[in-house]
Amino acid sequence: MTIKGKAYIVGAYEHPTRKAVDKSLAQLHAEVAKGALEDAGLTKDDVDGYFCAGDAPGLGGLSMIDYMGLKLRHIDTTETGGSSYVIHVAHAAQAISEGKCKVALITLAGKPRSSGEATGTKPRNYGTDSPDVAFELPFAPTIVNNYAMCARRHMHEFGTTSEQLAWIKVAASHHAQHNPNAMLQKVVTVDDVVNSPLIADPLHRLDCCVISDGGGALVVVAPEVAAELNRPKVRIIGAGEAPKHQMGGRVDLTYSAGAFSGPAAFAEAGVKPSDIKYASIYDSFTITVLIQLEDLGFCAKGDGGKFVADGNLISGVGKLPFNTDGGGLCNNHPGNRGGMTKVIEAVRQLRGEAHPAVQVANCDLAVAHGTGGSLGTRHAAGTLILERV
Secondary structure, eight states, X not given: OOOTTSOEEEEEEEOOOSOXXXXXXXXXXXXXXXXXXHHHTOOGGGXXXXXXXXXXXXXXXXXXXXXXXXXXXXXXXXXXXXXXXXXXXXXXHHHHHTTSOSEEEEEEEEOTTTTTOOTTTSOOOOOXXXXXXXXXXXXXXXXXXXXXXXXXXXXXXXXOOHHHHHHHHHHHHHHHTTOTTOSOOSOOOHHHHHTXXXXXXXXXXXXXXXXXXXXXXXXXEOHHHHHTSOSOOEEEEEEXXXXXXXXXXXOOTTOOTHHHHHHHHHHHHTOOGGGOSEEEEOOSBHHHHHHHHHHTTSSOTTOHHHHHGGGTTSTTTSSSOBOTTOHHHHTOOBTXXXXXXXXXXXXXXXXXXXXXXXXXXXXXXXXXXXXXXXXXXXXXXXXXXXXXX
């Protein structure tokens, strides 16, 4: 069943905090929920569907439903890491199209910064029962190592350079300078990036995203509810989701699950990558962006380095403005789940509510895309095509 045109995003809110030492995770979830509902012109009593992932405390969705006092007909706690909240928007649209709910609330919150988490540089153990742990944990893999492998392989296969990757950070910093809440507001140069300390060869410190607290929320509703609200409307016209793993050793580090989720989303929407005016792309590292741009069809495989160079991702300058809030590279990366913020900024652009310095002219079509897990091992991707109504 297609979800094209069967649900609308009418509320979006990003928490302004980047370090929440005085707030609990539950409180952050509740505050972003309140912000998104107020943005939509609705209340918690209107909500009959709730969506969250593993960042929710306690019993996850069940604990948050209790904490916020929600009365529901539908709940979804799908967990796919950083892509969870892109996928949740698609699942909310699907649930609405099937009559499971009419007003879906989606919330994210995280506190990795105030908790002192070494998110990218500490070996990550997903539990002793996870089937990969016995084979991988003895070698102490880290997130940044896994992405560095992808970057090095892409360089080997296609001649991609560190300077080309650096342009992605440069573009993000040009946008972040206009965001008062961004963690890194200073505009950087290619030289700044390539001369910053190496974290995992070939990735430098400025190739890596920030670590922040915070959160965000979205409200997705049925067409009849959207028609009653006095808010700009963003229609969901295409969605795709897909996993990619190590396939029994048949590993190719140069592409992501976006090679499957992207074409599915564009096909459902009935549009092409060349029709897109703005792109929200998950940016845990610069190489993450480059590989996903190729996989989504904005350029051919291997041409990502040329595509991102010379400011082509900078709003008002380049051919494809991206992450105009500064993204995970400069703005925030709450709970290691940057997919939520990608949808929020896409909504801002389509509504014409982005900062005037980075607002894309005549922005009527946008893509929001996220990955969760690790491009170097196993991950999932979610892609949304959104349209201004």
